[in-house]
Amino acid sequence: MYSGLASIILRLYDLAYIERWNDHPRPFNISELDKQAHKAAIAYVIGRFEESFRDRKVDWLYLIEGLIFEALQRAVLTDIKPQVFHRITKERSKEINKFVFDKVGEDLRAFDRELYRRFVTYFEALDEPREKVLAKRIIKAAHFLATYWEFNMIYSVGIRFYGIEKVKEGIEDTIEDFFDLVGVERIYLRKKTFNFVDLVGQLRFQKRWILSPRIPATTVLGHVFIVAALSYLLSLKLSANPLSSQHGGPTSDPADP
Numbered sequence: 001m002y003s004g005l006a007s008i009i010l011r012l013y014d015l016a017y018i019e020r021w022n023d024h025p026r027p028f029n030i031s032e033l034d035k036q037a038h039k040a041a042i043a044y045v046i047g048r049f050e051e052s053f054r055d056r057k058v059d060w061l062y063l064i065e066g067l068i069f070e071a072l073q074r075a076v077l078t079d080i081k082p083q084v085f086h087r088i089t090k091e092r093s094k095e096i097n098k099f100v101f102d103k104v105g106e107d108l109r110a111f112d113r114e115l116y117r118r119f120v121t122y123f124e125a126l127d128e129p130r131e132k133v134l135a136k137r138i139i140k141a142a143h144f145l146a147t148y149w150e151f152n153m154i155y156s157v158g159i160r161f162y163g164i165e166k167v168k169e170g171i172e173d174t175i176e177d178f179f180d181l182v183g184v185e186r187i188y189l190r191k192k193t194f195n196f197v198d199l200v201g202q203l204r205f206q207k208r209w210i211l212s213p214r215i216p217a218t219t220v221l222g223h224v225f226i227v228a229a230l231s232y233l234l235s236l237k238l239s240a241n242p243l244s245s246q247h248g249g250p251t252s253d254p255a256d257p
Contacts, residue, residue, distance in 0.1 A: 002237055004110030011104065012226055014075045016216035021150060023081075025158045033218065034204045035146055036071040037225030041200045043067060043142035045193060049183035050134065058138070059131035065115075066139050068229050069122050076103045082147075097123045112236060141178035145187055148175060149201050 015033035047058045077085060077100065089096050101120060108116035128136075148171050158164050178184040186193040203221035208214070218226075234240075 002111055002234075004107040004112075005233065007107040008072070008104075008111060008233065009226070009230060011072055011075045011107070012229060013216065013218075014078075015071060016218050016222055018074070018078050021154055024154050024161070024164070027153055027157055028205060029217075030150055030153075030204075031216075031219075031222065032074055033222040033225065035150065036067070036074065037221045038149065038197075038201055038204070039139070039142045039146040040067045040225055040228070042145050042187065042197055043138050045187070045197065046138045046141055046181055046183035047135075049186070049193075050138070050181060053182045056134060057131050059129075059135045062132050063135040063138060064232055065118060066122060066135060068232065069119050070139065070143075071225075071229070072104050072119075073100050073123070076100050093123075111233070115233075115236060137178070138181065141175070141181055141184045144171060144175050144178070145184065145197070147171060148188070149197065 012033070015036060016031050018032035020030040020032055020035055043063060047060070047063060050056045051058055077096070080088075097120075100123070104119070105116060108119055125132075151168065151171055155164065155168060175184065175188055179188075183193065187197055188194075200221065203224070204219050206220040208218045208220060208223045
């Protein structure tokens with residue numbers, strides 16, 4: 001096992017312990033791991049639409065790493081309500097970033113120093129190339145679409161509760177800000193693309209290891225995200241990614257065993 005990798009994997013599995021919407025009536029268990037997995041699938045759909053219909057270049061490696069980095073960030077900043085999370089990351093970004101770097105940095109540095117540098121840059125960079133800005137925007141849009149998918153499941157059973165209409169309005173208003181992305185509008189308006197997103201979401205209901213329960217409980221969708229993240233991280237060490245030149249070539253240290 002590469003140094004630091006086991007700790008990174010455990011960090012990602014910590015997301016399965018984090019329950020979302022725990023102040024609302026929930027028809028099923030909604031974990032942060034499943035949210036991050038659903039978000040990744042939606043980001044892929046949006047990115048493909050931008051390439052196919054807008055002829056825009058998407059930095060896929062940056063997008064993949066951004067999804068992993070943000071998942072690690074959420075694994076550290078646990079049990080913070082979204083409204084509070086978004087406010088403190090906006091108003092106290094330096095302090096929040098330092099806290100996250102301190103918690104995750106040692107594991108990432110042990111695994112790959114260049115990956116750690118990109119991790120820090122992802123959250124601190126102010127001036128980035130257009131392709132990277134687009135990738136971040138796609139990730140952010142996917143974040144809110146995945147949240148909206150969850151909310152629609154909750155809304156049907158919590159419609160009578162105080163404040164739920166305000167939550168609904170806030171999410172919808174935020175998603176509208178991303179209508180310049182073709183895929184966002186199509187998913188939000190429940191066009192045929194939404195059917196795929198909905199199908200992916202159904203993988204949240206299928207448990208992994210149903211005959212031998214594991215702790216924390218994980219779904220098929222969450223398992224897929226862990227496998228995808230692990231595959232990408234290992235590809236960096238093995239220099240297996242033909243697009244690695246986008247990030248300056250292989251990141252493995254020749255001196256590593």
